[in-house]
Amino acid sequence: MLAAPAIKRLMHHSKCIAIRSPHRCGRSSAAVAQAEKRIALLIGNQSYDPSVGTLKNPHNDIAVVGEALIRVGFEVLKPVKDARRSAMLAGVRELVRRLNMAGAGAIGFIYYSGHGAAEKDTNINYLIPVNAKEPGTTTFWDESLKLDEVLRLLDGARSAAKFIVFDACRNELQLPTKETTKGLVRGRTAGNVHHLRECARTHSVR
Numbered sequence: 001m002l003a004a005p006a007i008k009r010l011m012h013h014s015k016c017i018a019i020r021s022p023h024r025c026g027r028s029s030a031a032v033a034q035a036e037k038r039i040a041l042l043i044g045n046q047s048y049d050p051s052v053g054t055l056k057n058p059h060n061d062i063a064v065v066g067e068a069l070i071r072v073g074f075e076v077l078k079p080v081k082d083a084r085r086s087a088m089l090a091g092v093r094e095l096v097r098r099l100n101m102a103g104a105g106a107i108g109f110i111y112y113s114g115h116g117a118a119e120k121d122t123n124i125n126y127l128i129p130v131n132a133k134e135p136g137t138t139t140f141w142d143e144s145l146k147l148d149e150v151l152r153l154l155d156g157a158r159s160a161a162k163f164i165v166f167d168a169c170r171n172e173l174q175l176p177t178k179e180t181t182k183g184l185v186r187g188r189t190a191g192n193v194h195h196l197r198e199c200a201r202t203h204s205v206r
Helices: 003-016 028-035 060-072 085-102 139-144 149-152
Strands: 038-044 107-113 116-119 125-127 161-167 180-182 193-199 202-205
Touching: 003 125, 038 085, 060 107, 060 161, 085 149, 107 149, 125 149, 149 161, 149 180
Parallel strands: 038 107, 107 161, 161 193
Antiparallel strands: 116 125, 116 180, 193 202
16 A cells, blocks of 8 residues: 555655656645645455455555545545446546646546556556456456556646556456466556556555
């Protein structure tokens, strides 16, 4: 799970790098929050089919992260829990809509806690919805959400800085073959979108 100190480091990164406004870096977080609109989307998937592997903590994870985000000036949208692919996409579209309404200088933040996987041959990253079954099959991938689909939607908020945190390195994911990788692999960074992949107790900015 992403801890509150990591969120604060990410917000410092957003003020000094993503927004590219060095004069903001010396200001307090409260002052910066007043000058820029911060909006967050939290997605927590845990009630998976046994063939995928159920999880215990994603709902608690998004609750804790949401509290930490509020403390640093974010408006947190209604959390998306135990979602299908369509519900996750709807949440991202709503975030993009709100960021565009906020105008220049806005910051968007997505935190995802749940299963994630990547096909080794293609390095395509997927967020796994709760209705997906039988990992590794064609149906499993068709029901899952490609990370690139999320990034393309976020590209629609052109004037905002966007951050995505994936807490998707899960030992509970049941993989039948070696053609699938647990968690996500390094992929593209689209425009003004920055990745942070949280795995166990380590993290790195992507």
